[in-house]
Every structure is written in structure tokens, then in C-alpha cells.
Amino acid sequence: MSTIDTLTPVLTDDWDAEQSWKLATYESRGGYEALRTALGMAPDDIVAAVKDSGLRGRGGAGFPTGMKWSFIPQDNPKPKYLVVNADESEPGTCKDTPLMMASPHTLVEGVIISSFAIRANHAFIYIRGEILHVIRRVQAAVAEAYAAGHLGKDIHGSGYDLDVVVHAGAGAYICGEETALLEGLEGRRGQPRLRPPFPAVAGLYASPTVINNVESIASVPSIISHGAEWFASMGTEKSKGYGIFSVSGHVERPGQYEAPLGITLRELLEMSGGVRHGHRLKFWTPGGSSTPLLTDEHLDVPLDFEGVAGVGSMLGTRALQVFDETTCVVRAVLRWTEFYKHESCGKCTPCREGTWWLVQTLAALERGEGSEADLDLLLDQCDNILGRSFCALGDGATSPISSSIQFFRDEYLAHLTHGGCPFDPAASTAWAGSLTGAAK
Amino acid sequence: MALSTDTLGELREIAARYPQKRSGLLPMLHLVQSSEGRVTPEGIEACAEILEISPAEVSGVATFYTMYKRKPVGDYHVGVCTNTLCAVMGGDEIFTRLKDHLDVGNDETSADGKITLEHVECNAACDYAPVVMVNWEFMDNQTPDSAVQVVDDLRAGREVRSTRGPALCTWREAERVLAGFPDGRVDEGPSAGPASLLGLGIARERGWTAPDAPAPAAVSGGDPAPAVPEERAEEPRATAESGDSTTKAAAVEEDAPTSETAAEKKEAD
Numbered sequence: 001m002s003t004i005d006t007l008t009p010v011l012t013d014d015w016d017a018e019q020s021w022k023l024a025t026y027e028s029r030g031g032y033e034a035l036r037t038a039l040g041m042a043p044d045d046i047v048a049a050v051k052d053s054g055l056r057g058r059g060g061a062g063f064p065t066g067m068k069w070s071f072i073p074q075d076n077p078k079p080k081y082l083v084v085n086a087d088e089s090e091p092g093t094c095k096d097t098p099l100m101m102a103s104p105h106t107l108v109e110g111v112i113i114s115s116f117a118i119r120a121n122h123a124f125i126y127i128r129g130e131i132l133h134v135i136r137r138v139q140a141a142v143a144e145a146y147a148a149g150h151l152g153k154d155i156h157g158s159g160y161d162l163d164v165v166v167h168a169g170a171g172a173y174i175c176g177e178e179t180a181l182l183e184g185l186e187g188r189r190g191q192p193r194l195r196p197p198f199p200a201v202a203g204l205y206a207s208p209t210v211i212n213n214v215e216s217i218a219s220v221p222s223i224i225s226h227g228a229e230w231f232a233s234m235g236t237e238k239s240k241g242y243g244i245f246s247v248s249g250h251v252e253r254p255g256q257y258e259a260p261l262g263i264t265l266r267e268l269l270e271m272s273g274g275v276r277h278g279h280r281l282k283f284w285t286p287g288g289s290s291t292p293l294l295t296d297e298h299l300d301v302p303l304d305f306e307g308v309a310g311v312g313s314m315l316g317t318r319a320l321q322v323f324d325e326t327t328c329v330v331r332a333v334l335r336w337t338e339f340y341k342h343e344s345c346g347k348c349t350p351c352r353e354g355t356w357w358l359v360q361t362l363a364a365l366e367r368g369e370g371s372e373a374d375l376d377l378l379l380d381q382c383d384n385i386l387g388r389s390f391c392a393l394g395d396g397a398t399s400p401i402s403s404s405i406q407f408f409r410d411e412y413l414a415h416l417t418h419g420g421c422p423f424d425p426a427a428s429t430a431w432a433g434s435l436t437g438a439a440k
Numbered sequence: 441m442a443l444s445t446d447t448l449g450e451l452r453e454i455a456a457r458y459p460q461k462r463s464g465l466l467p468m469l470h471l472v473q474s475s476e477g478r479v480t481p482e483g484i485e486a487c488a489e490i491l492e493i494s495p496a497e498v499s500g501v502a503t504f505y506t507m508y509k510r511k512p513v514g515d516y517h518v519g520v521c522t523n524t525l526c527a528v529m530g531g532d533e534i535f536t537r538l539k540d541h542l543d544v545g546n547d548e549t550s551a552d553g554k555i556t557l558e559h560v561e562c563n564a565a566c567d568y569a570p571v572v573m574v575n576w577e578f579m580d581n582q583t584p585d586s587a588v589q590v591v592d593d594l595r596a597g598r599e600v601r602s603t604r605g606p607a608l609c610t611w612r613e614a615e616r617v618l619a620g621f622p623d624g625r626v627d628e629g630p631s632a633g634p635a636s637l638l639g640l641g642i643a644r645e646r647g648w649t650a651p652d653a654p655a656p657a658a659v660s661g662g663d664p665a666p667a668v669p670e671e672r673a674e675e676p677r678a679t680a681e682s683g684d685s686t687t688k689a690a691a692v693e694e695d696a697p698t699s700e701t702a703a704e705k706k707e708a709d
Binding site for chain 1: 457458459460462463464465466467469470491500501504505506507508519522523524525527528529530532533560561562563564565566567568569570573575576577578581583602604605606614617618619620622623625626627629631632633634635636637638639640641642643644646647648649650651653654
């Protein structure tokens, strides 16, 4: 087999086309051909193709997508639903947003094929409310798809009916958690549900429901067009296919890079011009703020599910936030912790109370108050949240704290000896070069 | 003040989009904000009546989500991202500068009623940090000076364009789009900003592509050669192993394990 290129644009391939968001552009580049192929297949064969491709959920957890679909009990007389999780909110994560803005039809085509596969006649795209122009583009794509007969009754004479509703959220990180999202979609406060029952059995309106991330669903047309084997020819043994890697922060050229799973930060940094001139890598998140921090020891870790898990973190959403040595890790972690406290839905005590206490303890340390024993107190607080909270939000809140203490304990202590933060926040800004007169 | 007949009709129209009408509540509250400038007691009553639930239930929802405002919002809602990455890249400095410039605190409106300033959480544009949102449109790669220029232009009634979107409309007009009533601005702005296209540009330059598709026969899906046949049985276990960590970040974005993983996890435990 020929070797695979370093970058493999599939989802991003149309983004530089003129008016890439329009149906005419999408179809001129082969769009909706996969839909025609799929409508000629047995739904179970589509599920099998997605299973065989090895596609694993692109929203962070990495659960095999085809397997998730196969859990839908087809003997259940209730309607089945497909819900797309487009509530992209994990700090650092910025892949679904440009995808939906530039190429909303890739998502819509994926929604139709996926709904057909699980035999759903109703699908919902739940988009966070804070990305207005993305919502416009997806609304328009759905309208264009209806007008072209890709949606609605008897799609292309297949006898298959599908309606799609674009639903805007209203500002709640927790609605990225799939059962909280369902609550939001049912017009309620976005608080997670107890599982089991899992959404595959009792999801939206207590009916069998598949919930998938935008990128997962958008990958489906390419699998149908080119085959499971083609998809699985990219990536690593257990992490197949391509994914969008989002590099942000203190690099020369932050941006989106679509590559086979297993690429390394070293390779991505090479393409993004490296850490900004005159500085060095201090710490980074592999997949958003809920994934434990890594350092310059981890430049060559393969960015696939197993590789990142192997060094004690998680691939998550491939949101690589890069911070250089001007950044105070305590400040960074405190800010994330304030975020989790703000976004805690309040349903369970460990997370609601625990995140509040984490902020109190961390904020005192950041001001240079307290003592070294407070680091143990912090870790103890983390212990009382991790694995004890109702959903993953509380667990995620502990990741930056425990990993930063592991790698940067001395920096916490420096705040105590210094009587406050020893860093100059101005040195970390995007315009620091011009402030200090340093060459960029 | 009672809602207009038109607004009440549109609220009913939103509810009718869904198999169960209560699902319309989030977009309905966006429409209330568009029509009334905030979530008003009358708006809550109207939603409750249409959905046949209590005003307390509607209120409970309206107070949960941060985009719903109980105080009047200015013509332009300016959100400065102060989550870690944007904060470090300069979002904190931008926010401080705007507070001083507008003489307001967080979630307050300037004396002329034009600008409501709020610090916001990560808005999914980290490759354009530091990011400011105006009425939930992207203003990428801001500096304190550029952000001051934006609010001054808005206050002076000059046209301001999103760096990756259309000319800015008012907050109330934006809320109407969120309620599901398009405003015809979809074709303004680019496909993607420069950062979104970086990887694609490098691939084009170096001639990198996804592999060629195999012959069309492989597409049938009937009995494609399974790509990873022997591993099938192991896959769920692999996921369950990462399950502890999966319980971590995992579900926060999506894809929480389904019943089988739970079973697997119990086994693993």
C-alpha cells in the first residue's frame, strides 16, 4: 500500500472553493453522490460500512460510531431520532464551527445518510447559539437540501422521508454532554440524565436516539463514497481515518490541519511555524481543557486515542492549545477552573460544590496566599470530584489541576515565595512582540 | 407590555416545528428577546401558555442559559472571550480596556444604551485568539485598540463587518435568526478565515491529498472487506479501558458510551 500523505484534506477539501457553502458548489464537487449511493443500499449495510471503517466518535470520547448506531433497537415501535451535537464548546475546540460555516452540506448529507441507516425520519442539528453565522449557513443548507429533494418526502423516489430541524442552543457548555443536550432539545434546563437507560434505548422523547458529533456525521459521506477500507487505510491500528487538528495559542500560525490520526505535535508545529519566535513550548492540551496537560516531553506522542491515553491524557477533540514559557500555568488553570465552576449545572453536589472550592483554593494560591499543604488540599478536592460527579464535567474540571501540579509543582510554590504571580501577563499576549520591542 | 399578535403567531410556528412542542422553548425565548429586547414576564407567560406548561417552568429554563437576559441589552452585545487561551493571548487586556472605555462593568450596558459588555467563555474560534464576539458574530484577532475602534464605530452608527461574516446587525435582529427566521445575510462573508485554511493551503502546496479511492465496486457496502475484522471484538474493550478517562472529558462534547460500554466497564472493573 502506498504511503499516506501527512495531511489528508477530506472534510476541509472544499473550504477554499468559491461560495463553498452553496449547494451548487458542493454538488459540482461530487456532493450528494454518496447520498444516491446510500439510498440504493440496505440500511444495515451502511451501518456495517461505518463499523468496518473503524470511525470512532470525533466529539471526544472515541466510541465506535457504527457500533453506536447498531445499538438502536429496530424492533422498538417508537420513532427513531438522529441528533447532531454541534454544541462545540470545549475550551480550545474549534473544528466543527469552521466546518459548518464553510461546508454545511457535508454535514447535511451525512445527516441524511446516517438517519437512513438508523431508520430515523426526524433529525435535529443542535448548534450552540453563540455562532450566529454558522447557524445561518446550516439553516440555508437545510433549506437548499429540501428544495433539491434531498430532504422531505420520498427522497429521490426512494420512499424514504426525512425532516431536519436546525435548533439553536442558548449558552450552556453542559449541553455538549449528550443527555443534557437532549434536555435542552426538549425545552428544559440542560442537566444530564442518569444512564442507563442510554439514549440508544430512551433518548429524545424517550425514543431510540443516536447522538453524534458534527465531524463524525460529516465523515460518513466519504466512507460511503470511497469505502470503509479507504477510510481505514488512514490513521493507526485502532484509531482509523482522518481528523481535524486545531492548533491554537503561542504558535506562529495557528489553524486547522486535517490529518490521519496519529500525527504528532512535532509535525503539526512544523507546519504551523513552530512556537512563536524566540519562545519555547511549555505546556499544551491535546484535546481541550478537560484533557490533562502535556509538556515538551510529549512532542512525539502519536495523536490517536491510544497514544495520548498512554501518556495519561486523552485525545479528546484534538484541540491543541499551545502555551509558551511566558504563560503562568497557575493563571491558566485557575481560569479553566472558573469556567467549570460557571458551567457546572448544579445537579450533583461533588461538581457544584467541588468546583467552587477548587476556585477558592486555587485563587488563594495564585495570589500567593496559603501554603504548600494547599496543593494536597487541591488534589484531595479533585479526588472527591473525579469519578464521583454525575457526568464528565466534574471529572474534566480536575484534569488541568492534577496534571499541572504533576508537571509544575514548583511554579505553584513560586507564587507562595513570590507573594503572588511571578509572571508578566503582558508578555503572553499576541502583541507582546510590539509591546516589548522584541523581534517577532 | 403584551406581545404582538405577529410575535405570538411566530412563537406558535416555532413550537410546531417539533414532534413535541415544548422542544421549541429555547428558540421561542430567542424570539421573545428579539421582540422585547430581553426575556420579559409577558414573554414567559406567552411561552408557558403556548406550550401548556407553567410560567415557573419557563422561568427555570430562561435562568439556566446564559444567552437569555433579564435586563435590557444594548443594540450590540459585545462578548470578550476570557477563557484561558484568549485571556492569555490578550483577552483580559481587551476586556479591561473596554470596561474602562465604556465605563461599565461585566454584563452592563453603556450609558447611551448602545453596547452591552460581557466576558464570554470559549467561542470555538481559538485559532483566531484573542476573539471578541459582537451579537455572536466573530471579530477575530482583536487587540485592545481594534476592540475600542469596533465599539466606537458601532456607537457612531458606522457599518462594522464581522471578520468572518456579514455586516453586523443589531442584537435583536441576531436573536431572530437564532429563533429560526433567516435574515438573508447567509451569503455575506467568506467560506473560511485564513487560519481555517492553513492546513489545506499547505496540503495544496505540497501536493498532499487523501488517498485515491479504490475502484467503485468497493462502495457497494454489501460485503466490503472489513478493514479491521479481527479487531472487532476488541474494540469495545479498548474503549472501556479508556473508559475511566472517558468518563472524564469524553461526554462533555458527545459520544458518551452506550449501554454496552457500561456493561463492558462493569466487567473491566
